[in-house]
Amino acid sequence: QVQLVESGGGLVQPGGSLRLSCAASGIPFIFYTMGWYRQAPGKQRELVATIISSSSTNYADSVKGRFAISRDNAKNTIYLQMNGLKSEDTAVYYCNARKTGTSYNYWGQGTQVTVSS
DSSP states (O other): OOEEEEEOOEEEOTTOOEEEEEEEESSOGGGSEEEEEEEOTTSOOEEEEEEEETTEEEEOTTTTTTEEEEEETTTTEEEEEEOSOOGGGOEEEEEEEEOTTSSOEEEOOOEEEEEOO
């Protein structure tokens, strides 16, 4: 059974930082492209960042220079370090695992990030 379990969300003031984690189980982790997506109220889910390896990452323009995605293949875990948070970063953040060229595509349950003073 595939499980993606996110943690680390919460309430933070503008300009603050949070670190999200996503622990994966039930998949051959190293073969999956991992990513973070987010969905704000009334909006569609959007890409935040993806990672294949430490040298292959992709970011939404809105988070470039502020967010950093990383993965620890020994722990089957990915992280999202979020710095310089803005109110527009408020959303539910979802972890995603996708195997390119296949229909294998999994989602976590989401973790709420709220940026507010």
